Amino acid sequence: MSVINDYKVGMTVYGKISGIKPYGAFVSFEDGVNGLIHISEISNGFVRNISNYVQIGDYCMLKVIDVDTQTKQLRLSFKALEQNTRKYQKRVKFEGMPDNVKGFGSISDKLDDWIKDFNKNEKKNGENMLKLDLNYAKLDKDIFSYQEKVNEAHKWLHEKSGKGSDYVGWVEWPNNYDKEEFDRILSLSEKLKGKYDVLLVCGIGGSYLGARAALEMIRGLYPEKGPEVIFVGNTFSNTYISQVLKHIEGKDVVLNVISKSGTTTETALAFRIFKQYIEKRYGKEEARERIIATTDKNKGTLKALADKEGYEEFVVPDDIGGRYSVFTAVGLLPLALAGVDIKELMEGSKLAYNDLATSKLEDNAAYRYAVARRILNDQGYKSEMFVSYHLQLTMVGEWWKQLFGESEGKDGNGLLPTSVCYSTDLHSLGQFVQDGNKCLYETLFLIDNMPEDIIFPNDDENLDGMNYLSGKNVSWVNKMAQEGTLSAHSEEGGVPNIIINLKDNSAKAFGYMIYFFFKACGMTCYLLDINPFNQPGVEVYKKKMFKLLGKE
Numbered sequence: 001m002s003v004i005n006d007y008k009v010g011m012t013v014y015g016k017i018s019g020i021k022p023y024g025a026f027v028s029f030e031d032g033v034n035g036l037i038h039i040s041e042i043s044n045g046f047v048r049n050i051s052n053y054v055q056i057g058d059y060c061m062l063k064v065i066d067v068d069t070q071t072k073q074l075r076l077s078f079k080a081l082e083q084n085t086r087k088y089q090k091r092v093k094f095e096g097m098p099d100n101v102k103g104f105g106s107i108s109d110k111l112d113d114w115i116k117d118f119n120k121n122e123k124k125n126g127e128n129m130l131k132l133d134l135n136y137a138k139l140d141k142d143i144f145s146y147q148e149k150v151n152e153a154h155k156w157l158h159e160k161s162g163k164g165s166d167y168v169g170w171v172e173w174p175n176n177y178d179k180e181e182f183d184r185i186l187s188l189s190e191k192l193k194g195k196y197d198v199l200l201v202c203g204i205g206g207s208y209l210g211a212r213a214a215l216e217m218i219r220g221l222y223p224e225k226g227p228e229v230i231f232v233g234n235t236f237s238n239t240y241i242s243q244v245l246k247h248i249e250g251k252d253v254v255l256n257v258i259s260k261s262g263t264t265t266e267t268a269l270a271f272r273i274f275k276q277y278i279e280k281r282y283g284k285e286e287a288r289e290r291i292i293a294t295t296d297k298n299k300g301t302l303k304a305l306a307d308k309e310g311y312e313e314f315v316v317p318d319d320i321g322g323r324y325s326v327f328t329a330v331g332l333l334p335l336a337l338a339g340v341d342i343k344e345l346m347e348g349s350k351l352a353y354n355d356l357a358t359s360k361l362e363d364n365a366a367y368r369y370a371v372a373r374r375i376l377n378d379q380g381y382k383s384e385m386f387v388s389y390h391l392q393l394t395m396v397g398e399w400w401k402q403l404f405g406e407s408e409g410k411d412g413n414g415l416l417p418t419s420v421c422y423s424t425d426l427h428s429l430g431q432f433v434q435d436g437n438k439c440l441y442e443t444l445f446l447i448d449n450m451p452e453d454i455i456f457p458n459d460d461e462n463l464d465g466m467n468y469l470s471g472k473n474v475s476w477v478n479k480m481a482q483e484g485t486l487s488a489h490s491e492e493g494g495v496p497n498i499i500i501n502l503k504d505n506s507a508k509a510f511g512y513m514i515y516f517f518f519k520a521c522g523m524t525c526y527l528l529d530i531n532p533f534n535q536p537g538v539e540v541y542k543k544k545m546f547k548l549l550g551k552e
């Protein structure tokens with residue numbers, strides 16, 4: 001018997017909002033049944049915008065008001081849960097309502113078409129990987145008034161005609177990445193499988209942040225499978241380097257050194273130390289098998305060294321800068337060595353490429369995000385705070401900060417990218433966001449389906465007074481913290497919030513999200529007439545430091 005028969009009119013059910021249209025909100029249930037809350041069933045009051053009441057991903061308590069066993073669809077109501085409801089008496093007119101819809105009676109006739117239409121649109125959007133919600137962004141300008149400027153900047157990106165156009169190789173990369181090198185990455189990771197407990201990844205900035213963000217987001221902070229991955233070459237901290245050396249004692253290691261220029265000091269310093277350690281421990285011959293270099297195809301100190309030592313080498317393409325290089329060997333090799341499915345990751349980047357290849361703002365969420373950033377900048381906000389709700393997403397924030405900070409922070413311009421992880425940081429920076437200087441807005445980076453949920457246990461004595469949460473999922477508690485904080489910061493605090501919802505923490509979703517931010521970053525910089533692909537400012541400290549270090 002079909003599961004739809006389990007549903008009866010009058011039942012109270014708990015479903016997830018899976019789509020929002022001008023005429024209603026779609027709801028899905030874990031058993032595969034779908035339903036619609038028509039706009040007139042949201043509230044007894046006038047509802048102009050459904051998104052002011054529910055958001056995609058919300059879990060809601062609803063009343064079943066009709067069951068269509070033929071189409072296996074439910075008609076659902078919020079307001080029927082309210083007391084003294086005057087059901088069916090109100091007829092509302094709303095934007096986008098088909099002319100032939102006169103009242104509630106005709107909804108069941110239309111429901112089927114609407115659901116088909118909804119599914120069609122959802123499929124077009126990269127399997128529904130990422131959603132952007134600007135309902136809380138408090139924009140004082142219409143996003144679409146930027147369409148012309150966006151068209152122009154889109155051409156600069158796609159036709160390589162804007163500032164820094166020698167470095168837009170990443171735009172087409174999901175289509176034309178080097179398949180031969182990709183296969184070499186897969187065979188090497190297969191060949192080395194089981195030969196190491198620790199993978200040392202030696203690199204800094206764009207040569208490390210992407211891989212680390214991916215690993216933590218996809219595997220979590222304490223993964224059950226795969227090697228331990230330790231990032232070195234990203235600091236001059238003597239204590240850190242010494243502790244890593246002690247920590248790897250007695251463990252089998254493989255080292256991937258990554259540097260496009262091949263001359264970055266933090267990386268070169270650590271590489272010499274760990275290279276000598278590996279050679280001493282395994283001998284020069286075996287060290288050759290345990291060290292892999294990712295660097296420029298033709299030039300640089302690391303390239304020359306790798307050639308001389310006979311290391312296996314992978315390439316950072318000429319036309320892709322460090323912070324745009326996650327989909328090259330820079331990100332793919334350490335990820336493959338750590339057991340991440342890099343085919344899936346590239347699939348995600350391709351999905352994003354397809355979704356975001358248009359200049360039409362209406363269809364391009366990355367460009368809408370870019371425009372929203374510009375509008376908020378003009379409204380006087382000088383900082384964007386990237387907010388996640390899972391500790392394993394902290395490094396995504398670090399990667400995002402580098403991408404936007406190095407790309408946009410030029411010519412006295414740019415939003416200061418900052419990041420926090422809530423609810424942890426609600427106990428530190430939460431006070432500032434709620435009540436402090438109104439210099440910032442928040443960008444919520446939410447993932448709908450994080451794995452490994454926990455049901456909060458009951459305690460008969462209830463000494464901690466926590467029994468009000470007994471039987472609830474910890475993910476639900478986190479979600480309520482999210483909703484409460486959004487309302488506190490946005491309504492009482494007046495802080496604009498951009499919401500980015502990613503489907504899950506898979507390699508595919510990661511690939512999608514990275515390409516989304518690349519595209520948004522390129523666009524947002526071009527809208528400010530800034531070259532997104534250079535970083536002249538970082539040379540200044542280097543010159544001063546080299547002088548002090550006595551470098552020629």
Ligand code: PA5
Nearest residue numbers: 205206207259260261264322323
């Ligand atoms: O985004 C960038 O270009 C920088 O952050 C670089 O990736 C970083 O400085 C490391 O450079 P390299 O790969 O040359 O060692």
